[in-house]
Amino acid sequence: MTIDRTTARRSTLTTLALVSALALSACGSMTQSTTAEEPDGTIEKLNIVVPADPGGGWDQTGRAMEADLKENDLVGNASVVNVGGAGGTNGLAQLVTETDPNTLMVMGYVMVGAVETNNAANRIEDTTPIARLTEEPLVIVVPADSPYQSVQDLLDDIESKGQGVSITGGSAGGADHILAGSVLKEAGIAPENLNYIPYSGGGESLAALLGNKVNAGISGVGEYAEQVEAGKLRALAVSGEEAAPQLPDTPTLTEEGIDLVLTNWRGVVAPGNIDDAQAEKLTQLVTDLHETDTWKATLEENNWADAFLTGEEFGTFLDEDIASVKTTLTDIGLL
Numbered sequence: 001m002t003i004d005r006t007t008a009r010r011s012t013l014t015t016l017a018l019v020s021a022l023a024l025s026a027c028g029s030m031t032q033s034t035t036a037e038e039p040d041g042t043i044e045k046l047n048i049v050v051p052a053d054p055g056g057g058w059d060q061t062g063r064a065m066e067a068d069l070k071e072n073d074l075v076g077n078a079s080v081v082n083v084g085g086a087g088g089t090n091g092l093a094q095l096v097t098e099t100d101p102n103t104l105m106v107m108g109y110v111m112v113g114a115v116e117t118n119n120a121a122n123r124i125e126d127t128t129p130i131a132r133l134t135e136e137p138l139v140i141v142v143p144a145d146s147p148y149q150s151v152q153d154l155l156d157d158i159e160s161k162g163q164g165v166s167i168t169g170g171s172a173g174g175a176d177h178i179l180a181g182s183v184l185k186e187a188g189i190a191p192e193n194l195n196y197i198p199y200s201g202g203g204e205s206l207a208a209l210l211g212n213k214v215n216a217g218i219s220g221v222g223e224y225a226e227q228v229e230a231g232k233l234r235a236l237a238v239s240g241e242e243a244a245p246q247l248p249d250t251p252t253l254t255e256e257g258i259d260l261v262l263t264n265w266r267g268v269v270a271p272g273n274i275d276d277a278q279a280e281k282l283t284q285l286v287t288d289l290h291e292t293d294t295w296k297a298t299l300e301e302n303n304w305a306d307a308f309l310t311g312e313e314f315g316t317f318l319d320e321d322i323a324s325v326k327t328t329l330t331d332i333g334l335l
Contacts, residue, residue, distance in 0.1 A: 049105040051091020053084035062106045068222040068294045087114025089170035096122045098271040101278040108266035110174035112165035117173025129315040130265035131286045134304035137240030141233045163195035169218040170207040172198040175264040180331030191333030
């Protein structure tokens with residue numbers, strides 16, 4: 001439905017039909033299939049699904065998109081809806097049945113793994129790829145009073161004690177879990193020695209670390225950096241190709257003798273039932289956002305690396321990443 005709001009405001013005709021039309025337009029919901037637009041083609045209402053509870057990386061990404069889209073008048077309005085649980089697959093299930101084409105869901109590497117380990121009925125292949133946005137290295141940390149001074153110290157203890165050493169992180173099968181298993185594999189330690197304790201959010205894993213309930217933790221650099229700087233946690237290594245800006249003195253896994261690089265990327269997808277024109281409209285919207293100074297400032301403020309990729313290139317990347325994650329999960333004993 002297209003409504004010329006300026007004309008409506010200027011009209012002196014206040015018929016019941018016009019009032020009803022405006023009321024229906026104002027009552028849009030997340031499941032409504034109406035695609036209201038302004039006369040210049042701007043999306044009037046964009047739904048942003050965050051398939052996680054508030055506070056984590058996906059939520060931060062979704063709310064940053066919401067704020068920057070509004071700031072730059074790229075949409076009439078945008079709102080975030082949180083649908084948490086199951087490594088994002090609950091939100092994925094909701095997106096698959098979504099009927100409003102003006103909907104984007106934040107997702108990323110964590111969801112790729114969660115779909116496989118949860119044997120989810122709905123898959124990322126059931127969505128429409130729109131754009132990859134950012135990537136961030138992970139960091140392995142221990143409590144400040146931990147005896148581990150290096151990743152090798154941690155690995156030596158795991159080899160000696162097996163599941164007597166616990167590592168916490170995000171959802172089972174997600175990036176944190178995959179990194180933990182991959183580090184053990186590279187060190188020649190059998191996967192059954194891994195005692196991984198998953199939490200749905202960084203806050204819970206942080207509490208477990210600060211309470212000395214676990215021996216080590218893995219998460220995105222941004223979620224642990226503040227506690228490392230405060231001296232409450234010790235960072236052992238980061239998983240990127242280079243040192244992370246927030247933790248410049250922390251070595252990479254490669255520098256620690258572990259031939260492994262892994263980054264946690266985030267992006268957005270749309271419902272799988274939209275047509276090419278609708279997909280192009282959403283892709284252009286995210287591209288316009290990416291080109292704003294506001295979004296560039298958001299990346300810098302959050303220390304998110306720009307990993308922008310759209311269209312068929314993003315679709316190809318997704319297919320390759322899904323295949324790679326399947327292989328990795330099998331190799332480290334998670335499938």
